[in-house]
Amino acid sequence: MTEILAPAGNFEKLKTAINFGADAVYAAGRSFGLRAKSSNLSQTELSAAVQFCHSHQKKIYITVNIFAHNSDLQKLPSYLQFLNEIKVDALIISDPGIFLMAQQYAPDIPIHISTQANVTSYKAVEFWQRQGAKRIILARELTFAEILTIREKCPEIELEMFVHGAMCMAYSGRCLLSAFFNRRDANRGNCSQPCRWQYELIEKQRPDQRFFVEEDEKGTYLFNSKDLCLFDQIKKIKTAGIDSIKIEGRMKSAYYTAVLTRAYKNAITFADQPEKIAVFRDELKKVSHRKYTEGFFHRFDATDTQNHEESSYIRNYQYLGKIVKVKNKLVLIDVLAKFSLGEEIEFIFPDQKKDISFTVQEIWDADGNEIEFTKPNTQIYLKNSQKLPAFGLVRKKIS
Ligand code: SF4
Structure with a gap:
């Protein structure tokens, strides 16, 4: 295999x-x-x-x-x-x-x-x-x-x-762009990814005038x-x-x-x-x-x-946190990003067939107080009546 x-x-x-x-x-x-x-x-x-x-x-x-x-x-x-x-x-x-x-x-x-x-x-x-x-x-x-x-x-x-x-x-990493622009050597693990930047041209005698290097109306990403x-x-x-x-x-x-x-x-x-x-x-x-x-x-x-139109990431889902433990139908979650009552979220597991999505109806903070939304870097509890497998992560659709 x-x-x-x-x-x-x-x-x-x-x-x-x-x-x-x-x-x-x-x-x-x-x-x-x-x-x-x-x-x-x-x-x-x-x-x-x-x-x-x-x-x-x-x-x-x-x-x-x-x-x-x-x-x-x-x-x-x-x-x-x-x-x-x-x-x-x-x-x-x-x-x-x-x-x-x-x-x-x-x-x-x-x-x-x-x-x-x-x-x-x-x-x-x-x-x-x-x-x-x-x-x-x-x-x-x-x-x-x-x-x-x-x-x-x-x-x-x-x-x-x-x-x-x-x-x-x-050719993977054989590139001096980052060393040239930032003094950060890609070949010693420090690339700042200037290949993703959008470039313009400035003439030496006219530092305040930027000349657009325009492939089309979306801009010019020469190396992306x-x-x-x-x-x-x-x-x-x-x-x-x-x-x-x-x-x-x-x-x-x-x-x-x-x-x-x-x-x-x-x-x-x-x-x-x-x-x-x-x-x-x-x-x-x-x-x-x-x-x-x-x-x-x-x-x-x-x-x-290459993508010469733009260099941003496509993000359809947000990683919300990971399941720490499940006890008495309560799921303890390490929260990385905010989610609120009424939102649809998903638990994902190593076996995709066990993934579940549901609407958040109650949230408790670590002290057992009911809250309306989560804050990053905290722990919260959600109620769940199903038996959950180990190693779950939490996500929500954002677009
Ligand atoms: S700047 Fe871009 S092309 Fe150059 S090493 Fe870094 S990631 Fe690779």
Whole structure:
């Protein structure tokens, strides 16, 4: 069975991913990963995360995929030794220097070559295989035909591919826009995403006059990539013998992780029964996303991968919180966003058939007082007479 690999931007998201069907998660420590703005995991949390995953017979891969400069190298040996000791299941690496150091300081841990290394041909796969890599995370910029050729010519190595999430306008991360505008280096995990901005032109002698660079009346988003979504290609991907499919999004919410992990888990499991996965196609629209594209899957042509009209997210649903416990027909909820009496809300669970929606008729605060609406970062009680499964999240439709 093809592995479902889900993002774990922090410990809570990691647990959510596992509970909602991930076979493996990828996460970072506080350094050397490419999502510096995500809270990531402390060393104590990394140890606990490995134990949690292994106790659920799941795997955890740790990103060490910055392009290291000399100044980064000093702290790497002790960090790699630590990852070796806690027995993470793989290191995700793009930099050949870090690859060498990982072989020296974390010799027991398999190495996966990050998509950041831009592996785009079977010869590049062969190269990394000879160096000792266990898995290649293929470049997002490959067509499916190219992936099939790689699979055929390199049958022994594990192949992983991204199937969902944000994309760069450059070969993943090989981009200096953020370093140029903000002095924040995308290749050391600190991208500020200037590819999503709208651009205008200012002539040096007329600083107060802005010249609109106008593609059309909606503006000009020169570099703005759509989000990848290969949900409808999962059967082909599974049949091709791809070992692992990956969901991007360590900076996204636990809700995002839950909905997408559940959708792709079902898409893989029921790849031959389209009637069983139709409902999850709709679920893909219930997380915050940009317009979807199938990227380079069909052909190497970037025309359809960019959105030149606007860069805002499409948000149809709001994540309201998570169910903490259910006792005596009362549901205790950690609230993240406001909802009020009379609103329609939904509980979602790992098994989508158990999801329920209902109108909120009574709310109590943690002290048992009746209230009319919830406040973020509080706990509240709702009444429920049904038996609820574990690990529920709460959402509402907003448009
Ligand atoms: S600025 Fe955009 S294209 Fe460049 S690395 Fe960041 S996300 Fe990717």
